[in-house]
Amino acid sequence: MPLKFFIPGPLREFTNGARLVTIASGASTAGEALERLWAEHPGVRDRVLTEQGEVRQHVNVFVGVESIRFTGGLDTPVRDGDEISIVPAVSGG
Amino acid sequence: MIKPHHVSVKDGDVLVLVGTMKGAFLLRSNAARSRWDVGGPYFQGQSVYALAYDGRAGRRRLLAGPGSMHFGAVLSTSDDFGRTWTNPEQANVKFPEDAGLSLKNIWQIMPAAAGDPNTLYCGVEPASLFVSHDAGSSWELVRGLHDHPHRTKWQPGGGGLCLHTIVPDPQNPERLMIAISTGGVYGSEDGGRTWRPRNHGVRADFLPEKNPEFGQCVHKVVAHPSNPRRLFLQNHWGLYRSDNGGESWQDIANGVPSDFGFAMTMHPHDPDCVYIAPLDSDMFRVMPEGRLRIYRTRDGGESWEALTRGLPQKGAYETVVRDAMDADDLNPAGVYFGTRRGEVWGSRDGGASWSTVISGLPPVVCVKTCLIGGARPAPRGRKAAAAKKPRAMAAKKAAPRKAAKKKSVRKAAKKSTSRRRR
Numbered sequence: 001m002p003l004k005f006f007i008p009g010p011l012r013e014f015t016n017g018a019r020l021v022t023i024a025s026g027a028s029t030a031g032e033a034l035e036r037l038w039a040e041h042p043g044v045r046d047r048v049l050t051e052q053g054e055v056r057q058h059v060n061v062f063v064g065v066e067s068i069r070f071t072g073g074l075d076t077p078v079r080d081g082d083e084i085s086i087v088p089a090v091s092g093g
Numbered sequence: 094m095i096k097p098h099h100v101s102v103k104d105g106d107v108l109v110l111v112g113t114m115k116g117a118f119l120l121r122s123n124a125a126r127s128r129w130d131v132g133g134p135y136f137q138g139q140s141v142y143a144l145a146y147d148g149r150a151g152r153r154r155l156l157a158g159p160g161s162m163h164f165g166a167v168l169s170t171s172d173d174f175g176r177t178w179t180n181p182e183q184a185n186v187k188f189p190e191d192a193g194l195s196l197k198n199i200w201q202i203m204p205a206a207a208g209d210p211n212t213l214y215c216g217v218e219p220a221s222l223f224v225s226h227d228a229g230s231s232w233e234l235v236r237g238l239h240d241h242p243h244r245t246k247w248q249p250g251g252g253g254l255c256l257h258t259i260v261p262d263p264q265n266p267e268r269l270m271i272a273i274s275t276g277g278v279y280g281s282e283d284g285g286r287t288w289r290p291r292n293h294g295v296r297a298d299f300l301p302e303k304n305p306e307f308g309q310c311v312h313k314v315v316a317h318p319s320n321p322r323r324l325f326l327q328n329h330w331g332l333y334r335s336d337n338g339g340e341s342w343q344d345i346a347n348g349v350p351s352d353f354g355f356a357m358t359m360h361p362h363d364p365d366c367v368y369i370a371p372l373d374s375d376m377f378r379v380m381p382e383g384r385l386r387i388y389r390t391r392d393g394g395e396s397w398e399a400l401t402r403g404l405p406q407k408g409a410y411e412t413v414v415r416d417a418m419d420a421d422d423l424n425p426a427g428v429y430f431g432t433r434r435g436e437v438w439g440s441r442d443g444g445a446s447w448s449t450v451i452s453g454l455p456p457v458v459c460v461k462t463c464l465i466g467g468a469r470p471a472p473r474g475r476k477a478a479a480a481k482k483p484r485a486m487a488a489k490k491a492a493p494r495k496a497a498k499k500k501s502v503r504k505a506a507k508k509s510t511s512r513r514r515r
Contacts, residue, residue, distance in 0.1 A: 010164060014182065043182035047164035050195035051188045058163045088163040 001025065001081030003033050007044070008088055014043030025081075030063055031074030033084055058089040072090055102153075102174045104466030108420050109429050109450065110155065111437055112141030112459030117157055119175050120450060120488060126427050126441040129450055129488035133176045135159075142416065143215075145202035147228065150210035153465065156229060158186075158199025158215070166199050168215060170229055186215055186223050186232045192239060194219050196459075199417070203259035209266045216256035220247055220273045224285065237286045238271070238499025243307050247276035250310050250329070257415060258314050262321040264433035270314060270324065270339055277309035278326070280339050289337030298330045299375075311382065313357040313415050314339075317364035325367045325394065327357040327376060334394045341392035345394025350381040355415035356430060359442070361422045365393045368400075368420070368428055368444060370413035378412050385409035387418075387430065389444050403447035404438065411436075414458050421462040451488040 005021040007014075015021055023040060027033035038045035048059050053074075055061055061068045062085040068076040078084070100121040102108065109120040109129075116139060119132035131443035135141075136159035143158035153172060160166035168186045169178045188194040215223040215232060222235040238244070247254055258272035267284045270291065277292040290307040297309045310329030317323065326333040326342060330354045333342035346352035351371040360366030369388050373381045380386060385404040388397045411432045416431035428444050431437045435454035440447045 010161070013180065046167075046182075046184040046187070047161075050165070051184075052193065052195050053190075054195070056163065056165060078162065091162055 003027065003059075003080070004035070004083045005033075005037050005038065006083065006085040006087075008086055009086070010088070011044050011047055012084065014047070015041045022078070027078055029074060030061060030068050030072075030076040030078055030084065033078050033082075034074070037084075044086070058091045060087045060089050062087065094137050094138065095134060097133050097135055097137075097175070098131060099176050100130045100174060102465055106176075106465045107417075107423065108146065108463050108465060109437065109439070110146065110417075110459070110461040110463070111143040111431060111451075112144045112157070112461075113431075113435070113455035113457050114140045115455035116397065117141040117144060117159070117459075118451075118454065119155075120437065121174075124423055126421075126439065127424070131451060131488050135175055135178060136169070140198070140458065142458050143199045143202045144459050144461045145204060145213075146461065147204045148463065148465070149204060149207055150228070152228065156202045156213070156515075158202060160198045166196055166217075168199060168229065168232065170200070185230075186217060188221070189234060190288060192234060197253060198255065200255045201259050203261060205261050206263040206266055208263075209235070212266070214259045214269070216259050216271065217254040218253045220244070220254045220256040220276055220388070222256055222259070222271060222285065228317055235285045237281065238288050241279070241288050243276065243290065245446075246309070247273055248307070250274035258311070260314055260316050260324070261386070262316075263318045264321055265460070268321070270316075270336075270373065272311040272314045272326075273311065274329070275308055275310040277307045277311050278314060278339055279307075282392075289441040291335075292342070293325065293340065294335075294342035294344075296331050312355045315357050315359040315367065317359050320364045323364065325357060325359070325395075327354050327369055329353065332369065332394065338387065341385055345390070347396055348385070349388055349397050353378075354413075356413045357415075358418045358419035358420050361420050361426050362424060363391065366391045366443075367394070369397075370416060370418060370430060372412065379410040380412075383408050383410050385411050385438075386485070387444060387447075400440075400444040400447070402445060403440075416459045417457050418460075419460050419462045422464045427462065429460050429462060431460045433457065449487060 002022040003025045023036045111118040116134035116137045120129045122129045139159040139161045145156045147154040155171040157169045194216045197218040203214045205212035211228045214223045223232045225232045256273050260270040262268035270280045279288045280291045281288045295309045313327045322338040324335045332344045332346040335342045354371045356370040372378045384406045387400045390397045421427040425443045427441045429439045433456045436452040439448040439450040
């Protein structure tokens with residue numbers, strides 16, 4: 001089962017407009033899964049991670065319905081078929 | 094999202110580039126500066142603290158540093174006056190991994206002197222300098238400043254720890270001044286390889302040691318191209334002038350209602366003329382007495398005069414931030430400033446009288462001007478007479494675009510697949 005990535009509107013210019021990106025898995029962590037996403041859509045990476053490889057403060061990554069901030073960060077386990085959502089945090093001014 | 098309006102720009106036009114907390118706008122006028130077309134909003138929802146125009150080597154390039162609260166900041170360029178902007182897949186202004194830092198915001202974009210037409214500088218938060226030697230395509234961290242032993246002791250001011258001011262020396266490409274809040278002024282004489290603090294005489298009222306070697310909260314530094322060794326400085330309390338390239342500074346707060354403020358800009362043709370926007374105090378960062386006054390010196394800071402004609406003198410609790418004032422290159426000079434309340438004011442007589450150029454914008458944090466293709470004489474006769482009317486400066490409402498114009502926009506977008514309309 002491939003991994004499914006849900007891409008927020010502002011980043012879809014880097015996924016050819018796609019809201020849903022499916023990628024053959026093999027990843028065992030959220031970090032590895034995201035590496036596979038940027039391998040195919042490199043423009044997403046720098047919008048989600050800082051130069052230091054950390055998830056940006058106002059971007060949330062969910063595996064299923066759980067934010068990875070509370071489940072081990074980029075080391076959060078993933079399984080084939082998981083849905084990974086990249087979601088801008090509820091923040092702004 | 095709002096469909097942006099675009100301006101059509103011709104040689105001799107003046108552009109006022111306006112960065113706000115929620116996007117950027119382009120104001121365009123001919124040399125009369127009596128009517129303004131409004132382009133934008135570009136970078137919708139993103140703060141734009143840095144804007145610049147690069148007209149060197151045949152380019153007509155706008156540069157912007159939009160910052161998304163969510164997705165970070167990149168340096169974006171437009172070669173068609175805002176119709177399309179680059180949005181690089183890989184962030185172009187970024188710290189190398191070993192620097193241990195992550196970019197928070199782009200605060201300043203500064204083309205180097207005309208004799209060095211492919212070099213640009215970029216000042217960022219956390220306080221660092223980047224340089225591009227290929228007209229902005231690629232950027233690298235200036236290691237000489239990054240490795241300076243003072244860097245770890247710089248402290249963030251209210252706007253963060255930012256390198257917000259870059260003053261190249263048009264007569265010597267190896268010479269460069271920068272300013273950091275709070276770090277103070279640093280200068281390099283060797284193209285950025287080594288740096289030395291230049292704060293002698295500048296106060297640091299917020300520190301136990303009032304005259305430290307570095308650590309001052311310098312808000313803005315300007316110099317006239319004809320005399321780059323003479324610098325003017327608006328400090329976090331204090332107005333200064335240096336006549337020796339920043340080696341020492343003397344107080345020039347002669348007759349201003351407050352020497353606290355952020356914005357400072359140089360007259361384009363008069364090296365003795367500087368404009369500032371004093372604020373009440375660090376604890377109440379609004380115009381003193383609620384009067385919107387720009388101050389001007391025409392004698393290098395020996396005296397200052399209030400410029401008030403056309404500006405509200407009652408209940409105007411306005412704030413003008415450090416990069417929200419600039420002057421154009423025409424004669425008489427146009428001077429422009431933007432407020433936190435979202436207004437841009439302009440004067441086309443060097444500050445003698447003012448009128449609103451546009452209002453209703455998000456909080457204005459950046460105002461830069463440029464003259465496209467060099468100066469042309471202002472219109473004469475009836476047009477010139479009309480231009481003297483104060484209200485004639487207002488931006489005209491965006492007219493409905495014609496079908497033909499839409500077509501040309503589509504054509505332009507299609508031409509460059511690496512660009513997008515923003």
